[in-house]
Amino acid sequence: MEAELGDELVALDPDGGACFGFNDVAATVWRLLERPSTFAELIEALLSDYDVEPAQCEADVGDLLAQLSDRGLVRLRPADR
Numbered sequence: 001m002e003a004e005l006g007d008e009l010v011a012l013d014p015d016g017g018a019c020f021g022f023n024d025v026a027a028t029v030w031r032l033l034e035r036p037s038t039f040a041e042l043i044e045a046l047l048s049d050y051d052v053e054p055a056q057c058e059a060d061v062g063d064l065l066a067q068l069s070d071r072g073l074v075r076l077r078p079a080d081r
């Protein structure tokens with residue numbers, strides 16, 4: 001379950017009872033992940049939408065994906081990085 005609150009996206013895990021807040025960039029990544037995407041595809045999409053250095057984008061997205069994976073919200077495949 002998810003809802004938009006201003007510039008943020010809030011997702012609720014009804015089974016686990018956890019609530020997750022996503023800022024604008026994290027919400028963009030979340031929406032891109034509605035279909036399976038490679039790490040490179042995510043970076044390419046974000047670089048076209050945001051003014052960010054490629055190395056910084058890769059580091060930030062890597063951190064975000066790790067956090068989402070740790071919370072069980074996404075599954076990462078080794079080939080994604």
